[in-house]
Amino acid sequence: xxxxxxxxxxxxxxxxxxxxxxxxxxxxxxxxxxxxxxxxxxxxxxxxxxxxxxxxxxxxxxxxxxxxxxxxxxxxxxxxxxxxxxxxxxxxxxxxxxxxxxxxxxxxxxxxxxxxxxxxxxxxxxxxxxxxxxxxxxxxxxxxxxxxxxxxxxxxxxxxxxxxxxxxxxxxxxxxxxxxxxxxxxxxxxxxxxxxxxxxxxxxxxxxxxxxxxxxxxxxxxxxxxxxxxxxxxxxxxxxxxxxxxxxxxxxxxxxxxxxxxxxxxxxxxxxxxxxxxxxxxxxxxxxxxxxxxxxxxxxxxxxxxxxxxxxxxxxxxxxxxxxxxxxxxxxxxxxxxxxxxxxxxxxxxxxxxxxxxxxxxxxxxxxxxxxxxxxxxxxxxxxxxxxxxxxxxxxxxxxxxxxxxxxxxxxxxxxxxxxxxxxxxxxxxxxxxxxxxxxxxxxxxxxxxxxxxxxxx
Amino acid sequence: xxxxxxxxxxxxxxxxxxxxxxxxxxxxxxxxxxxxxxxxxxxxxxxxxxxxxxxxxxxxxxxxxxxxxxxxxxxxxxxxxxxxxxxxxxxxxxxxxxxxxxxxxxxxxxxxxxxxxxxxxxxxxxxxxxxxxxxxxxxxxxxxxxxxxxxxxxxxxxxxxxxxxxxxxxxxxxxxxx
Numbered sequence: 222x223x224x225x226x227x228x229x230x231x232x233x234x235x236x237x238x239x240x241x242x243x244x245x246x247x248x249x250x251x252x253x254x255x256x257x258x259x260x261x262x263x264x265x266x267x268x269x270x271x272x273x274x275x276x277x278x279x280x281x282x283x284x285x286x287x288x289x290x291x292x293x294x295x296x297x298x299x300x301x302x303x304x305x306x307x308x309x310x311x312x313x314x315x316x317x318x319x320x321x322x323x324x325x326x327x328x329x330x331x332x333x334x335x336x337x338x339x340x341x342x343x344x345x346x347x348x349x350x351x352x353x354x355x356x357x358x359x360x361x362x363x364x365x366x367x368x369x370x371x372x373x374x375x376x377x378x379x380x381x382x383x384x385x386x387x388x389x390x391x392x393x394x395x396x397x398x399x400x401x402x403x404x405x406x407x408x409x410x411x412x413x414x415x416x417x418x419x420x421x422x423x424x425x426x427x428x429x430x431x432x433x434x435x436x437x438x439x440x441x442x443x444x445x446x447x448x449x450x451x452x453x454x455x456x457x458x459x460x461x462x463x464x465x466x467x468x469x470x471x472x473x474x475x476x477x478x479x480x481x482x483x484x485x486x487x488x489x490x491x492x493x494x495x496x497x498x499x500x501x502x503x504x505x506x507x508x509x510x511x512x513x514x515x516x517x518x519x520x521x522x523x524x525x526x527x528x529x530x531x532x533x534x535x536x537x538x539x540x541x542x543x544x545x546x547x548x549x550x551x552x553x554x555x556x557x558x559x560x561x562x563x564x565x566x567x568x569x570x571x572x573x574x575x576x577x578x579x580x581x582x583x584x585x586x587x588x589x590x591x592x593x594x595x596x597x598x599x600x601x602x603x604x605x606x607x608x609x610x611x612x613x614x615x616x617x618x619x620x621x622x623x624x625x626x627x628x629x630x631x632x633x634x635x636x637x638x639x640x641x642x643x644x645x646x647x648x649x650x651x652x653x654x655x656x657x658x659x660x661x662x663x664x665x666x667x668x669x670x671x672x673x674x675x676x677x678x679x
Numbered sequence: 680x681x682x683x684x685x686x687x688x689x690x691x692x693x694x695x696x697x698x699x700x701x702x703x704x705x706x707x708x709x710x711x712x713x714x715x716x717x718x719x720x721x722x723x724x725x726x727x728x729x730x731x732x733x734x735x736x737x738x739x740x741x742x743x744x745x746x747x748x749x750x751x752x753x754x755x756x757x758x759x760x761x762x763x764x765x766x767x768x769x770x771x772x773x774x775x776x777x778x779x780x781x782x783x784x785x786x787x788x789x790x791x792x793x794x795x796x797x798x799x800x801x802x803x804x805x806x807x808x809x810x811x812x813x814x815x816x817x818x819x820x821x822x823x824x825x826x827x828x829x830x831x832x833x834x835x836x837x838x839x840x841x842x843x844x845x846x847x848x849x850x851x852x853x854x855x856x857x
């Protein structure tokens with residue numbers, strides 16, 4: 222009972238890993254999903270649908286390249302439309318993965334060990350989906366490389382005083398670091414797959430990917446140092462990324478954008494939507510693959526608490542925005558607030574308040590925090606809410622600014638929707654492939670959670 | 680130079696505790712060229728086999744400094760030296776605007792040096808290694824713990840090292856061909 226108490230930490234809480242597992246059974250259970258379990262019809266169906274959605278996205282993008290961005294709903298004054306809404310939404314979702322893998326590691330939250338791997342995968346795929354939009358929304362996508370500082374024949378360089386340029390560096394650094402962090406975490410597990418795979422091709426592929434990892438004590442020492450340092454530098458990075466994204470707006474003078482609350486409230490919103498996505502993925506996956514012993518009630522409950530906390534920060538952000546609209550005495554700010562509440566986009570704004578502020582308050586109830594079905598639906602509501610938030614920020618702020626003569630309306634076209642829904646398909650298709658090809662739970666970090674991993678000093 | 684036909688003597692243990700104890704006793708017995716293998720990181724094990732110099736932090740620090748300098752100097756040179764443009768009346772060397780990219784480049788270079796520095800110091804990628812010649816070593820990535828005394832160790836002697844390792848009560852003992 223002593224050991225049991227140690228891994229649960231608190232007798233009142235559900236354990237991080239159900240008792241009764243050994244190094245062997247943990248390894249067996251996680252690697253079997255990749256190595257021996259046949260792909261089910263459900264997997265083929267799900268992957269097929271996601272793949273078709275990806276094809277729809279490629280079709281929409283192909284037509285866009287053929288015709289130009291006139292096929293979208295963007296017009297002046299709303300030049301940013303769906304592309305930027307979706308970009309910010311996807312980047313935000315990615316943030317939870319880095320939070321789980323880096324910040325919770327530094328805070329010694331060992332419950333992160335069973336969800337960090339697929340949360341990191343989620344980060345990578347979400348960043349990939351986000352990356353689609355800036356490249357295609359610029360009108361002349363074949364010139365996207367102009368964003369990078371390269372010695373061109375024109376002799377000019379990028380404009381480093383622009384937040385859009387900062388964004389290029391922040392997002393590409395984020396994508397690179399997330400990929401490295403994910404890969405370094407995978408190396409020991411790839412070695413496990415190499416040693417356990419029976420098919421020669423699988424042995425060779427996993428063998429090459431594992432870099433010849435053999436688990437030497439010297440290697441582990443350097444590995445742990447590198448992993449910890451990477452977590453240490455990924456932590457300020459992840460906070461900086463959505464901060465820089467918020468600068469894209471906050472540095473501009475458009476009412477509804479020009480506010481100092483944006484950086485913290487963007488970061489909180491990012492983590493909020495990211496945890497919602499983690500739960501929406503984890504809940505069906507743990508059910509389908511029988512991983513309830515590894516992704517326990519504790520994980521669901523902790524994620525729900527993080528959502529509740531970040532949701533309240535987001536609510537505070539909305540409150541401050543509304544307060545400043547009144548307190549600043551600026552007539553344009555005041556009008557932005559009035560326009561959100563009563564203007565032509567009032568329905569999205571009220572829906573946003575319901576999705577992001579009112580519905581998540583049910584997470585105060587312990588029973589709902591531990592119910593997978595309830596959490597699944599609440600997470601869905603939050604994801605919709607966070608998407609609406611970005612819609613409000615981008616579209617509603619732009620559509621009515623200083624001069625009534627330059628007011629306009631934005632109506633997304635079917636191409637906007639096809640591209641957006643298509644990226645969801647691309648994201649899901651990548652997740653479907655990931656759960657079949659790589660261990661979705663970090664095997665070696667799960668081993669360290671077992672009581673038998675404990676070594677007593679003298 | 681003559682290539683050693685035997686790479687070392689390898690002992691297999693059942694638990695992390697047994698491996699740490701065995702590593703400690705082997706090191707105390709005067710063996711210096713030893714290594715230990717485990718399916719997960721064990722705190723303090725590297726110190727028991729005489730590993731004290733971890734250069735990864737230094738590599739990351741150097742990488743970060745190079746990244747930060749690169750980021751700032753790149754912007755300074757491009758915006759203030761090579762092609763100064765007057766944008767919004769801001770001075771060419773408008774340093775506050777350069778901080779964000781300097782920060783991101785610091786992180787980028789530090790992250791890359793952490794991963795590739797760790798791999799390089801570990802001598803990876805290395806698809807072939809003599810320890811893989813022992814069939815039971817495949818369990819080192821699952822639930823078994825291994826200790827090896829390299830044949831290049833001054834004290835290494837096929838019979839006496841075998842006897843010593845046997846005294847540690849391993850689960851199995853095998854010679855590693857190179």
